[in-house]
Amino acid sequence: MIFIRRFAAVAAVLACTLSAGCAMTSKVVPVGHGQYTVNATASPMRGGSGGARAMAFDAANDFCTKKGQQPEVSNSGTDTLNGFGAGSADLTFRCVDK
Secondary structure, three states, X not given: OHHHHHHHHHHHHHHHHHHHOOEEEOOOEEEEOOEEEXXXXXXHHHOHHHHHHHHHXXXXXHHHHOOOEEEEEEEXXXXXXXXXXXXXXXXXXXXXXX
């Protein structure tokens, strides 16, 4: 009986995660020499690694726009996190004059 309850709870959480369109973007973090990094993750419903990449670019753009500048990307990468299609993206950038 306990196994069935645990299985049902895990299945409910998994179904919610896959269908809810969960996504998260980290805070922009300085990494030195005027460069910053940001990370984003997205469920399959939010576009997986491609959606995460777009979210990271949006965060970099918002960050630099607040400074009256625009982002210049020096490095970016994406990764698929699981077999369901969730993904992540990392972006390293600096803010430059427009």
